[in-house]
Amino acid sequence: MKGHPQQSIEFLKNEGRVNWHDETLWWVRQRRDNAAHGLTEWERLREKASEIKDYTLSHLDELLLNFEEKAIQNGIRVHWAGDAKEHNQIVHRILKEKKIDFVVKSKSMLTEECGLNHFLEEQGIEVIDTDLGERIVQWMQQKPSHIVLPAIHLKKGDIGAVFTEKLGLPQTNDAQVLTEAARQDMRKYFVASKVALTGVNFGLAKEGAFVVCTNEGNADMGVHIADVHIASMGIEKLIPKQEHLGVFLRLLARSATGQPITTYSSHFRSPSPGKEIHLILVDNGRSAILGKPDFRSSLKCIRCGACMNTCPVFRKTGGHSYESVIPGPIGAILSPHKDPVRYKSLPFASSLCGSCTAVCPVKIDIDKQLYLWRQELSKKDNMGRAAHFLAGEILASPSWFNFGSRSFYFFHKKFPALVNRLLKPFTGKRPLPEAAPQTFREWYKKNA
Ligand code: SF4
Incomplete structure (x- = not known):
């Protein structure tokens, strides 16, 4: 672990890349602004989403139990995982029972957080990431650099070179040709796969159902062909009922990419005849954050990525410089809960301009939490305390x-x-x- 300052210095060495990374994400931010300004009720939607999430977090215990009960009634097999290790073991157990040696997986930040790909590969199970950006970084043995745009740190030329190496495609920067080649290559895995893994964007407590949002339709393709669907869901992804879903779906895609809605918002309530749905509810440190009043609102996050696109530090230093699964402003307040020593530089990777808070669709007070983290971390830093004392x-x-x-x-x-x-x-x-x-x-x- 080099830490954010050192990694940023590496990223900044390539001035051309810094500029187009900055400009591309700013373009996404502007698309978000246009989409948001197109709705007169935008601020009311943000307020509503924030309130629904507040309610959810303060009733999480009863909502989770209700969710589990309904999901079981619907025929979904529910598992609970206290941490990443338990989550991975549950997935492995299911795959072992089915004698599976490869799976298709759509984008899921939770499985990244749990290190699932690495774990399964150690057990001899191949994981095929089916989101195009994730597939590209998987081929390059890299981590996603952004939660919505995992390969945003790469230029078309870099991507063309990977396709040449992996698929034997003549070098090209034509996005349509590359996408078509990826689609044709992916198809054989979809058709042969018996198990498909997905994340979960929203769990509906009253209905015992869940929703997965993708733009590529890759989650649906995997899940509808495979006999077994394993869905990994952080316990904070719950909302009380389906009636609330519209609020979040209207906010999510507009905040993420400026689209009015995600191309596929797929609802899963019960398995088709002869098929299975396994839903793994994962804590992995979330309950601990829930117990910290100053920081609990970070659990409202719907992973839209808007705080990253607007952050001047993120745009100029890239997602990999954060060295955490979730980068950017939200990552800078979530990661130190996991390991305050390893991620101690992240709350300082901010100008505290508050732009992240201003765009957040669920109104998380990100800049305030960054500032609180600085105070927390400074207490442990003897040099810093001595310097502050002297300055005082x-x-x-x-x-x-x-x-x-x-x-x-x-x-x-x-x-x-x-x-x-x-x-x-x-x-x-x-x-x-x-x-x-x-x-x-x-x-x-x-x-x-
Ligand atoms: S903190 Fe807010 S803006 Fe950032 S990813 Fe989460 S929901 Fe989106």
Whole structure:
């Protein structure tokens, strides 16, 4: 683990890539704005979604039990997983019972979080990611860099080269040709697969049903051909009833890509005759976040990615620099719950401009939580605490302040290269401007 600052430096070395990554995501953000401005009730929808999620989180225990009961009545086999390991073992057990050696999987950030692909591959089971972006990063042995646009860090030329290597396709940047080649290649896996894995976008507590949203139809293709559907769902994905779904579906696609609705919003209530649906309800640290009043609203997230597209830090440094499954502003407040040491740099990867909070369709106070995390993490940082103490003492005393600022001015004017070298860990690539010919106090004394 290098940490966000170091990874960002790597990303920033390729200025061309930084610029198009920034511009592409800003274009997606603008599409989101256009779509949002097209609905006069947009702010009311956000408010409503936030309230529904508030209600859900404060009644999660009873809603989950109700959901389980109804789902079982509908013929769905429900499993509970306390953590990632348990989730993976449940999936493996089902696959082993069915003597399965490969599965098709649509995009699911939860299975990424659980490290499912890696786990199954260690058990000798091949996983074919069927979302096009996920398939590309899987071929390249990379992680998704964005939760909605997993291959957004790659240019068409990079993708064309992978298709040449993996499918023998002549090098091309034509997106239509590449997509068609992926579709033809994928088809043989769909047809042969006995088990399909999906994530879950929304669980409907009253109905005991769930909804999976995709733009490519790959989840539906996998699930309808296979005999067994295994769906992995974070316990926070619940909403009280189907009646509430419209609020979220209207917000989700508009916030994610600027589309009025996701191309496929597929509802699963009960298995077709002769088929099975297994639903795995996963906690993996969510209950612990629920128990923290300042941070619990982060569980409202519907994984639209809008906070990433708008974040100036994310756009300029790329998703991989976060080194966490969920990158960007929401990742920066979720990941330290899992490991505050490993992810200690993430809450500082923000200008605290609040743009993430302004676009979030479920009104999560992301910037406030980033700031709270900084305070939490600073308590554990002895160097930081000492620096803050020293700064507090100097700023509180006019004589120390005058002495400090005069000394700094003197050294900066006389030895600018040395001062810049000493400050480089803080100033990075941006050296201090040349010292002014006189201090403000000197100027004030002469001119006031
Ligand atoms: S925090 Fe909000 S904006 Fe960011 S991914 Fe989640 S729902 Fe979308």
